[in-house]
Amino acid sequence: MNPIRSFADLIPDAVPAAESRQGAERSIAIRGLAAYYGKHKAIEGIDLDIGPGVITAIIGPSGCGKSTLIRCINRMHEVIAGAYATGSVTLDGTDIYTPGSDPVQIRRRIGMVFQKPNPFPTRTVYENVIAGLRLNLPRKSKADYDEVVERSLRSVALWDEVKDKLHDAGTALSGGQQQRLCIARAIAIKPEVLLLDEPCSALDPTATLKIEDLLFSLKIDYTIVIVTHNMQQAARASDRTAFLMADENHVGHLVEAGPTREIFLKPKDSRTEDYISGRLG
Amino acid sequence: MHEQAETRRFARRRASNLMSLLFVVLLASLSVAILLVIVGHIFANGLSSLTLDFFTKIPKPYGEDGGGIAQAIVGTIEMLLLAGLMAIPVGVATAIYLVEFGSGRFAKTVGFAIELLAELPSIVVGVFVWALLVRNVTGYSGIAGSTALAIIMIPIIARSVEEILKLVPNGLREAALALGTPRWKVVLFVVVPTVLPGILTGIMLSLARAAGETAPLLLTSLGNNFFNFNLQKPMAAMPLQIYNYAVSPYDDWHRKAWASTLVLIAIVAIMSGAVKFLTRRWKHESN
Numbered sequence: 001m002n003p004i005r006s007f008a009d010l011i012p013d014a015v016p017a018a019e020s021r022q023g024a025e026r027s028i029a030i031r032g033l034a035a036y037y038g039k040h041k042a043i044e045g046i047d048l049d050i051g052p053g054v055i056t057a058i059i060g061p062s063g064c065g066k067s068t069l070i071r072c073i074n075r076m077h078e079v080i081a082g083a084y085a086t087g088s089v090t091l092d093g094t095d096i097y098t099p100g101s102d103p104v105q106i107r108r109r110i111g112m113v114f115q116k117p118n119p120f121p122t123r124t125v126y127e128n129v130i131a132g133l134r135l136n137l138p139r140k141s142k143a144d145y146d147e148v149v150e151r152s153l154r155s156v157a158l159w160d161e162v163k164d165k166l167h168d169a170g171t172a173l174s175g176g177q178q179q180r181l182c183i184a185r186a187i188a189i190k191p192e193v194l195l196l197d198e199p200c201s202a203l204d205p206t207a208t209l210k211i212e213d214l215l216f217s218l219k220i221d222y223t224i225v226i227v228t229h230n231m232q233q234a235a236r237a238s239d240r241t242a243f244l245m246a247d248e249n250h251v252g253h254l255v256e257a258g259p260t261r262e263i264f265l266k267p268k269d270s271r272t273e274d275y276i277s278g279r280l281g
Numbered sequence: 282m283h284e285q286a287e288t289r290r291f292a293r294r295r296a297s298n299l300m301s302l303l304f305v306v307l308l309a310s311l312s313v314a315i316l317l318v319i320v321g322h323i324f325a326n327g328l329s330s331l332t333l334d335f336f337t338k339i340p341k342p343y344g345e346d347g348g349g350i351a352q353a354i355v356g357t358i359e360m361l362l363l364a365g366l367m368a369i370p371v372g373v374a375t376a377i378y379l380v381e382f383g384s385g386r387f388a389k390t391v392g393f394a395i396e397l398l399a400e401l402p403s404i405v406v407g408v409f410v411w412a413l414l415v416r417n418v419t420g421y422s423g424i425a426g427s428t429a430l431a432i433i434m435i436p437i438i439a440r441s442v443e444e445i446l447k448l449v450p451n452g453l454r455e456a457a458l459a460l461g462t463p464r465w466k467v468v469l470f471v472v473v474p475t476v477l478p479g480i481l482t483g484i485m486l487s488l489a490r491a492a493g494e495t496a497p498l499l500l501t502s503l504g505n506n507f508f509n510f511n512l513q514k515p516m517a518a519m520p521l522q523i524y525n526y527a528v529s530p531y532d533d534w535h536r537k538a539w540a541s542t543l544v545l546i547a548i549v550a551i552m553s554g555a556v557k558f559l560t561r562r563w564k565h566e567s568n
């Protein structure tokens with residue numbers, strides 16, 4: 001089978017969702033971003049626009065700086081000792097890197113889900129969902145928390161599976177359930193943007209499809225950025241794709257970005273084509 | 282022919298494997314045997330002296346039969362409590378600083394200081410407290426004894442808690458940070474609760490070690506043959522009492538030394554048993 005044609009089959013037809021959300025807020029503009037680990041420069045010269053109402057996929061070979069890039073979007077990059085970033089990332093027109101802006105506040109607006117499911121082991125399913133509220137927001141009534149827990153778990157399609165296990169440890173769930181729990185925990189504090197760094201790499205195909213369906217239903221409410229190693233996933237689940245690659249000095253650059261259909265079927269850069277087809281062949 | 286050599290080599294390898302296993306098991310049993318001999322000896326010699334009087338009376342005048350170690354039990358418990366009050370916050374905070382916040386030169390200095398403090402012989406700690414506190418400020422007293430014990434406990438707590446905090450996967454800290462949690466809250470409400478049983482075990486370890494210290498107390502709390510609840514006065518302690526009974530020429534007192542040893546070991550065992558019990562319940566509840 002022609003691999004390229006199989007991508008064409010995977011990619012959904014141009015999504016009108018993006019248009020219907022035009023003028024909506026929650027858009028991100030990255031300009032001249034460079035990120036360092038101490039002296040080592042990991043990415044450089046990144047210019048990328050991330051629109052609301054769509055899913056943006058970031059793809060590229062291992063070590064090209066995908067995680068680094070996505071962690072710069074909510075200032076998680078700098079929690080690693082010696083790591084820092086230069087350039088600008090604006091959310092709705094304000095630069096999150098402007099001096100005096102508080103990374104703690106920014107992370108409440110821009111949530112993140114990691115590669116490895118990481119529910120808090122000392123907390124129950126219920127407590128995991130409301131962890132962000134309990135840790136950082138004024139105390140609310142039990143009824144409010146109940147409501148948040150049910151709503152968040154329903155929107156990650158986990159409610160029916162865990163409604164009888166709400167008071168079991170979060171780590172007692174299966175890997176796929178744990179990852180959906182982590183997404184529920186991230187959206188319980190109602191961020192504007194959701195960043196996901198290879199959220200499905202530890203999951204089986206069924207659980208992966210569940211998460212993809214879930215992202216599809218979440219994109220109306222959240223600006224979503226997903227890093228993935230899986231070409232099929234990028235093709236299936238994203239509206240826009242950004243392709244990153246490291247140069248000979250191991251510094252990651254953005255090769256091209258655009259609608260997923262174009263990147264996969266009519267890439268402008270030969271490196272994009274090589275990567276996409278190489279992955280399949 | 283070739284095959285035969287192969288089989289022989291295999292047999293030889295098996296034999297040498299067996300030999301080395303036997304050797305290791307033998308030496309390992311030796312450490313168990315040592316423990317059994319010690320515990321057995323303590324029981325055999327001490328058990329007969331464990332009367333009610335032993336726990337409720339103070340020692341009799343030199344050479345008289347009877348009497349107990351009540352004042353030493355009181356002294357040890359009081360001094361351990363005060364020493365814990367001083368050492369636990371300092372030790373735990375030091376470990377948290379080193380693992381969760383520390384980088385750069387100051388953190389290196391702190392880490393190095395803890396390392397040195399841990400290697401200080403306990404008699405040196407005693408001399409130091411004697412020179413600085415006993416001679417000029419407090420005199421021989423429970424406070425001075427507690428201070429010496431606290432100095433011994435701090436590096437033990439700091440190092441064990443440090444090791445335990447390092448075991449917390451970074452993903453957990455990042456999960457909390459990504460929810461917009463300030464660092465201090467991440468440490469207090471996510472990292473520490475995750476390893477609380479380990480932290481308590483580390484604290485227990487330091488208390489057990491301090492409970493058996495003799496040399497620094499000789500120079501600081503001095504010992505006392507009478508009831509004393511006042512930390513500002515010279516205070517008895519179980520290891521000191523064991524020493525006093527043991528160096529006497531009387532058989533009855535020798536038996537009392539063994540019995541005191543038995544009680545000291547029991548106290549330590551009860552404390553660590555209690556921590557194990559509590560942390561298991563705590564784990565159970567959080568599941």
Ligand SMILES: Nc1ncnc2c1ncn2[C@@H]1O[C@H](COP(=O)(O)OP(=O)(O)OP(=O)(O)O)[C@@H](O)[C@H]1O
Pocket residue numbers: 037040042060061062063064065066067068069080229250
């Ligand atoms: N904590 C770190 N300290 C130092 N260098 C790092 C650190 N994390 C990543 N790097 C370096 O930064 C570069 C980009 O890494 P990054 O993790 O962003 O790549 P990636 O595209 O996410 O790779 P993968 O697909 O394997 O996850 C690599 O060269 C890596 O060696």
Ligand SMILES: [Mg+2]
Pocket residue numbers: 066067068197
């Ligand atoms: Mg990565």
